[in-house]
Amino acid sequence: MKESNLSIKQFFAEIKKALKPNYKSAVGALVGLFVISVAIILGLGVVGYMLLRSLMMKYYMMMYGMSTITSLITGALTVLLVLVLYIILFFVIYFFRTAIQFNFQDVVRDPSRKIQIRQIFSQFKRLKKWQLVRLALWVWLFTTLWQLPVDILNGFFGSNQIVAAILKAVGAVIAIWKGVEYSQGLLLYREKQPEFLGQSMRHALTASRRFMGGRKINYIILMIAGVVPVILWTAIWSAIIYFGSNYGSFTMPTAVVYILVIILILGICAYLPVLLMMEPVYFEANKKHINLESVYADTLLPEEKLVDPLPEINEQPQETETSED
Known part of the structure; x- marks a missing residue:
């Protein structure tokens, strides 16, 4: 498998090329979704x-003796319901993040495509959400299992x-390393999405x-950059905000602090x-230098192995009785 490591300059040049015609619409869509998400999270909180x-x-x-066990159970169930809503919200945000990434990927592939809130919602509706949930759970499971020996040792010698x-x-190193290894799983899944039915x-x-073989260090450097x-x-x-508010006898007016906080948020x-x-x-x-069939080799089962064959039906001709006159 041919390795291809991007330089930081090439990496940012490609990002600029993809974002330049879509930057304003991308900011508008992302900020809108971000504000809505924060509002819902804070509201549920x-x-x-x-x-x-x-x-x-x-x-x-x-x-x-001033309350009943029934009232306590009702309250506990209500808190549990809010917790369930938080879990659902987490996955909804995960789905929207996936839809955003797919929309951005489409723009990288085809510069004529646009980053728009409408396109993001369209991607969101087309997502195979149960497959994405399973993918996220597999990432969590494998990462947890890799960290389990360390947690056991920490329990004995901590x-x-x-x-x-x-x-x-x-x-922490294991978590980062496995995160890097699994970082391309979502986009690789998209490449073979129709074939993941039943897989x-x-x-x-x-x-x-396999995709990240020989590319992990380069990936980490680029992500840090x-x-x-x-x-x-x-x-x-x-x-600036901290020292301006707590430095000796000088304290910035509250209005100035709020303005600086707004500048900070707008920059982010x-x-x-x-x-x-x-x-x-x-x-x-990196996909240009990789044969996707090779990274998926010996993984996806052929269709005939996913469905049990129907039993053969041996039909024997019925003997007809002839009557003699």
Whole structure:
């Protein structure tokens, strides 16, 4: 398999090429979805906090005979319902993020395509959502299993602070490494989406590991280079806000602090399209040098093995009785 490592300059040039005609519409779509997501998350958070607080109050009241077990169970079920809604919301956000990535990937493939909120919703409706859920669960399962030995060792030897710190560092390295290995699973799944009917979604992760063979370090470097600007922007403006509000006798007016916070948020929002364009650009640039059939070799089962063959029916001709006159 031929390796092809992008330079940082090439990487950003490809991102710029894909985003330049679509930047304004991309920012508008992403900011709109981001604001809606944050509003829903905060709303559910407030509701969950109030319900949990009410549940604790009912528990204490029951201890003094001022509430019933039925009321407590009802409150607990309500809190559980909010938790379920949070899980559903998590997957909805995951689906929209996938739809955004697919829309961005289409733009990388075909510059005539547009990044629009309408296109994102269209992608969202076409997603095979149960397959995506299974893919996310496989990623979680494999990553957890790889970290399990470290967690077990931490349980035995974690009382030593130095050993615990080393094990935590090892666990973090494993999580990052496996995340890099599985990073292309979603886009590789899209390449073979019709063939995944009835197949295990772990095959996309196997293909991703093969795809990333010899490319992991390059991928990490490019992703770090991509997030450095937003990290620096956040650090600089956060420092200005913090020291401007807490430095000696000088304190900035509250209105100025709010303006600086808005500038910080606007800068991050302006960079969102770049962050979400990095994965599609990386995938498409490297896909040119890879035979996708080779990364999927010996994974997807042939169609005839997915369906049990029907039993053969041996029909014997019935003997007809002849009557003699």
